[in-house]
Amino acid sequence: MIAHKNALHALLLAIGLGVGAAQAQPSMVVVGYGGAGQKAQNVAFFQPFAKSADAKLIQAEYNGEMARIKVMTDTGHAEWDVVQIEGPDLARNCDMGMFEPLDWQKIGGADQLIANSAKDCGSAALVWGVAIAYDGDKLKTAPNGWDDFWDLQKIPGKRGLRKRAVYNLEFALMADGVKPADVYKVLGTEEGVARAFAKLDQIKPSIQWWEAGAQPPQWLAAGDVVMTTSYTGRIADAHKSGRNLELVWPGSLYGMDYWAIIKGSQNVELAKRFIAFANRADAQLDYVRNIAYGPTNKQTASEMPAEIARWVPTSPQNLAVGLAMDDEFWADHGEELEERFNAWAAQ
Numbered sequence: 001m002i003a004h005k006n007a008l009h010a011l012l013l014a015i016g017l018g019v020g021a022a023q024a025q026p027s028m029v030v031v032g033y034g035g036a037g038q039k040a041q042n043v044a045f046f047q048p049f050a051k052s053a054d055a056k057l058i059q060a061e062y063n064g065e066m067a068r069i070k071v072m073t074d075t076g077h078a079e080w081d082v083v084q085i086e087g088p089d090l091a092r093n094c095d096m097g098m099f100e101p102l103d104w105q106k107i108g109g110a111d112q113l114i115a116n117s118a119k120d121c122g123s124a125a126l127v128w129g130v131a132i133a134y135d136g137d138k139l140k141t142a143p144n145g146w147d148d149f150w151d152l153q154k155i156p157g158k159r160g161l162r163k164r165a166v167y168n169l170e171f172a173l174m175a176d177g178v179k180p181a182d183v184y185k186v187l188g189t190e191e192g193v194a195r196a197f198a199k200l201d202q203i204k205p206s207i208q209w210w211e212a213g214a215q216p217p218q219w220l221a222a223g224d225v226v227m228t229t230s231y232t233g234r235i236a237d238a239h240k241s242g243r244n245l246e247l248v249w250p251g252s253l254y255g256m257d258y259w260a261i262i263k264g265s266q267n268v269e270l271a272k273r274f275i276a277f278a279n280r281a282d283a284q285l286d287y288v289r290n291i292a293y294g295p296t297n298k299q300t301a302s303e304m305p306a307e308i309a310r311w312v313p314t315s316p317q318n319l320a321v322g323l324a325m326d327d328e329f330w331a332d333h334g335e336e337l338e339e340r341f342n343a344w345a346a347q
Helices: 004-018 035-053 066-075 087-094 146-150 168-175 180-187 190-201 215-222 232-240 268-278 281-290 298-302 327-346
Strands: 027-032 056-061 082-086 123-135 159-162 207-210 227-231 245-261
Touching (some): 035 232, 082 087, 159 168, 168 245, 168 327, 207 215, 227 232, 268 281
Parallel strands (some): 027 056, 027 082
């Protein structure tokens, strides 16, 4: 992947060379989370779109830092055009005017997509899952769920968790016996939040914090952790590459990432054309063949081969035992809970 600095330099160079040219090739920067997911996007979306649109598409990566995007919108200098963003961040920052509104009638219509895909400022890029992952060569008895993740006597060793409040508070409550259907009701109370942090306290000395999605499969392969939460697509990709990594679906969490256009982008119309392209059934089928994240186009969802569907969070068997992330809950409470989490993690 091209680093942000190099991507920006290349973009400025491309724009500079195009000044005054009668047929300047338009350039656009698309930003994702890197790793196997972005490699799959490159094959299914980025390269084919650039060819069909006769445009130069430059890639960059980030870890979801909204502060970087806020600086761009505050100053009116958007160095990026299209960004992959998590649902709660989209909900919170769309209301603050950080992203361009989408006219769904002009970009292919919302009726072709599964529920919750079409937002005012975003179009669902994929359905992700976060679940317990382990190495089947190193851990012979599969963990059953969050009870086993928290049981340091039964399965000793380090546990990997993402260094965020989001995901972990839900998992902690399920480990403490809360039914998935009741998680957000409990988490919406001060008592429920305290209960989640108290549960995390029980395994805090054994936690190894990950921040980038590439880390969990690497840590499992290296034996750094005995179990870890992970994006399901990362584990499916590692499994396809020959590693005996497996997932525990009961109690998994699933949600959507979205494509959003940063306010101040100089390539808004091209960005909207990209979103329309990425929503096409054929493009999404190419995507899920490369990595097992859930498609958002209804036609694609019905055409997934069985060997892919077993790794996808929204296939019927996995959907039945998972929890849908409540984006609105995290949009309303995320800032305060992340601050509380950061203070707790630093103690």
